[in-house]
């Protein structure tokens with residue numbers, strides 16, 4: 001695993017086995033803010049007292065930290081993140097050390113990666129890290145709430161097609177509340193058709209850095 005500087009002063013990781021970066025090389029921080037915070041978290045009503053977020057691919061924890069930084073003042077977040085290959089604390093320390101502007105909640109990261117079960121990170125943010133492949137998850141054994149928002153941050157369909165298949169997406173869709181949002185940087189056609197088949201309404205706002213579209217989908221059918 002290599003740490004790589006991106007154009008906005010933040011870092012990403014390069015996975016040599018997959019030949020893939022964890023984020024856009026134009027800006028890890030900017031991408032995460034644009035896709036998951038601005039088109040995800042901030043699309044939910046700030047009046048909501050409690051929000052349940054599911055993340056696929058905890059990785060560096062950037063999306064989780066930014067969710068703390070940008071949560072509405074009176075909203076409580078319960079954040080569940082599924083990660084097949086957790087990174088070491090040592091690597092993450094080096095990774096964030098190089099950021100020109102660090103997430104404000106960075107000091108919370110050690111608590112997150114050491115969390116056993118649902119952990120209180122602060123009075124408004126609970127967190128659970130689930131070390132598993134999404135496809136191997138025994139959903140009936142997990143005490144999941146109905147999720148209001150999904151950050152789907154898997155590697156690209158060209159590298160990990162199984163993460164974007166109808167069956168894998170069905171597992172996630174079945175964990176969501178009605179009207180829940182599903183947000184991802186990916187805009188691949190087959191993936192969007194799969195979401196439509198699972199009862200989602202699709203919107204495609206522009207991507208970060210003038211790049212192609214991202215996907216914001218709303219679950220409109222109760223049962224898929």
Ligand SMILES: C[S@@+](CC[C@H](N)C(=O)[O-])C[C@H]1O[C@@H](n2cnc3c(N)ncnc32)[C@H](O)[C@@H]1O
Nearest residue numbers: 022057058059060083084085133134153154155
């Ligand atoms: C594109 S990276 C993004 C990670 C993270 N959101 C971040 O900002 O650093 C994809 C992540 O998905 C994880 N992953 C790969 N296969 C997985 C699987 N089958 N189930 C769950 N997570 C997986 C990888 O280990 C990696 O951390």
